[in-house]
Amino acid sequence: NAGVTQTPKFQVLKTGQSMTLQCAQDMNHNSMYWYRQDPGMGLRLIYYSASEGTTDKGEVPNGYNVSRLNKREFSLRLESAAPSQTSVYFCASRQDPETQYFGPGTRLLVL
């Protein structure tokens, strides 16, 4: 099994550009998550989806939107990228109350 996959692995954007980060899981998990990780800040939850068809804001949702396309896929969209969104983005999935499984991350640089 691939587990949790993310695309792209790396991306450079200019301020104001938009992009979508893709995430897919093949473990039939109900819950999916998007985090960002910055030096010294730990993992911060952007959005999560408890089940197909639902999404909720996390700790730092401003500047982002999400779509739970189906049970497998959960995408994160930056409509107008800002330098403050330079970060490493991790997608995760979970079958409550078990552990989360993380994707390999997307490294985003916004110039």
Add this chain to the structure above:
Amino acid sequence: RKEVEQDPGPFNVPEGATVAFNCTYSNSASQSFFWYRQDCRKEPKLLMSVYSSGNEDGRFTAQLNRASQYISLLIRDSKLSDSATYLCVVSRGGSYIPTFGRGTSLIVHP
């Protein structure tokens, strides 16, 4: 007070040493506890779950103290490959959102 707190370290220890990390949590309704390991520039990966009775996996021992609201991780006979950041994760029953600590950095040197 943060919901989950960890000493960021770094803990700098020689090979073969025993090292222990603690993690405190503030929500007494927490029911699930985990230790994750994160290597530099990699994703977090589950190291072990923490059960009420404590559990051991090779050189790693995890314990839970509900009365004092902390969990611990003990690493015996440290290896160079144990160098990583160790994340404490706490989850409330019925909550979809696990809470992560900021992590404790461990550096094992020759």
